[in-house]
Amino acid sequence: MIWFIKNSVTRKNLMALTGLFLSFFLIVHLAGNLQLLLPEVQAKLQYNAYSQFLGGNPLVILISFVLYACIILHTVDAIYLGIKRKKANGVSCSKDKRGRASTWYSRHMMALGIIVFVFLVIHFKDYWYRYKFGELPLDENGNKDLYTLVIVSFEQLWYVILYVIAIVALGYHLLHGVFSAHRSIGLYHPVYNSIIKVLGIIFALVITIGYIIIPIFIYINHQT
Amino acid sequence: MKIILKIWRQKNRQDKGEFCDYVLEDVTRDMSFLEMLDMLNNKLVKQGDRAVEFDHDCREGICGQCGVMINGIAHGSLKNTTTCQLHMREFKDGDTIYVEPFKASAFPVVRDLKVDRSSLDHIIVSGGYVSVDTGQAPEANNIPVTYEEAESAFDAAACIGCGACVASCKNSSAALFTGAKITHLARLPQGEKETASRTMAMVDQMEQENFGHCSNTEACQVECPENISVLTIARMNYEYNRAKILFKK
Structure with missing residues (x-):
């Protein structure tokens, strides 16, 4: 087992696989959240019923534990590799211009990841924790009213700005992360690599725009 | 001036x-x-x-x-x-x-400006060769190698081991160097047979030499004097995973 823990290739495999699972989750999560853009009455009942379904489905609960595990493993792995990097680098150059050979976001995956992680903690506290363990009023169908909780939070400008900053950081994280993950697990064919690179850019764009539209739409819609 | x-x-x-x-x-x-x-x-x-x-x-x-x-x-x-x-x-x-x-x-x-790069030599010593005695140069057509395979192997073999990939990498990773050596031999029939054991030995040695991990920023290829492709790193990852899953001693 020591080779698995100490080897950077296997550690990068773990980083890639957990990252790809989290990327897949982002699609599902976005698809669910886009219901918030429906007409208000319909959106409220549908979104609350959807949340109720997710909370009560054994398969979804099982997948949610995989999700929590992936978040923890991805984070712990990043910390481990960060320490390893520091050790491998030793003394850095006094005049460092190495950055010209790569994109800034590929060099700052850790910083982008920290922004996303801090946001996740806030996100979990504000929605997940309050939905699971807090007291929420019920809607007309007797489901917990998560919809109103989301709407009220996105009526505050500072919260929308925080959300947008975090999603932009996530977008850049995905822009490098998706194609990098495929390389880490060994996709070496040049044609498939080109395809994955383009798909990665499209994926990052769709996810970023998709998640940003929601708070901005709600904020503008509830200004009157 | x-x-x-x-x-x-x-x-x-x-x-x-x-x-x-x-x-x-x-x-x-x-x-x-x-x-x-x-x-x-x-x-x-x-x-x-x-x-x-x-x-x-x-x-x-x-x-x-x-x-x-x-x-x-x-x-x-x-x-x-x-x-x-x-x-x-x-x-x-x-x-x-x-x-x-x-x-x-x-x-x-x-x-001054001289560094000890024997850590790269240690990676080669751990397995970057064909371990059988090949004797004299054989008749070229006895072992069929396609033009594409020969070119691909040579592209990887062009690595001169200068260490610029390590110096350019934000993680000080030797993945491009090791990947190039593994790809070079894996593409040719003489080297292909030992790919699994070679890859495991060379990757393990790379770890022991305190090189960092590869985060695919691709800076190594940009600064590499021989423009070695970063896809050799992906090939190394593939061969390592394949060896760990399928290879039995």
Whole structure:
């Protein structure tokens, strides 16, 4: 087992696989959240019923534990590799211009990841924790009213700005992360690599725009 | 032209090291970077000072011996070039040039600009060869190798082991070097048979030498004098995973 823990290739495999699972989750999560853009009455009942379904489905609960595990493993792995990097680098150059050979976001995956992680903690506290363990009023169908909780939070400008900053950081994280993950697990064919690179850019764009539209739409819609 | 040099001087491995300033007045545009350093050393020796030590050998861009950080970039600002192939025409009159050794834990500074790159040799020793005695050169057509495979293997074999990939990497990773050696042999029938054991041994050695991990920034390929493809790293990852899952001793 020591080779698995100490080897950077296997550690990068773990980083890639957990990252790809989290990327897949982002699609599902976005698809669910886009219901918030429906007409208000319909959106409220549908979104609350959807949340109720997710909370009560054994398969979804099982997948949610995989999700929590992936978040923890991805984070712990990043910390481990960060320490390893520091050790491998030793003394850095006094005049460092190495950055010209790569994109800034590929060099700052850790910083982008920290922004996303801090946001996740806030996100979990504000929605997940309050939905699971807090007291929420019920809607007309007797489901917990998560919809109103989301709407009220996105009526505050500072919260929308925080959300947008975090999603932009996530977008850049995905822009490098998706194609990098495929390389880490060994996709070496040049044609498939080109395809994955383009798909990665499209994926990052769709996810970023998709998640940003929601708070901005709600904020503008509830200004009157 | 006049060049102001800020050169890293370090007496030995234990010394902390520091930048020393030198001014050269008669540098010509046609000089190579190493010839400019030779000129400085002549001046220093005449003054009775210790010459600046740096690695060099062929001065034709093929041996991989020379290699320093010039203004914070491995081998200087020209992409896909060795230090010896960098000429002073790339600089302007009055320029200040910072010259430092390649910096990574796996490359300890021996003196001034010279680093100990034997960690790369250790990776080769761990498995970067075909372990059977091949005897004399066989008849070329006895072992069929397609043109594409031969070209692909040669592209990877072009690695000169200069260490610029490590110096350019934000993680000080030797993945491009190791990936190139693994890909080179894996593409040819003579080397293919031992791919699994070779990959495991070389990757494990890379770990032991304290190189960092690869985060696919692709900076190594940009600065590599031979433009070795980063896809050789993906090939190394593939071969390693395949070996760990399928290979039985």
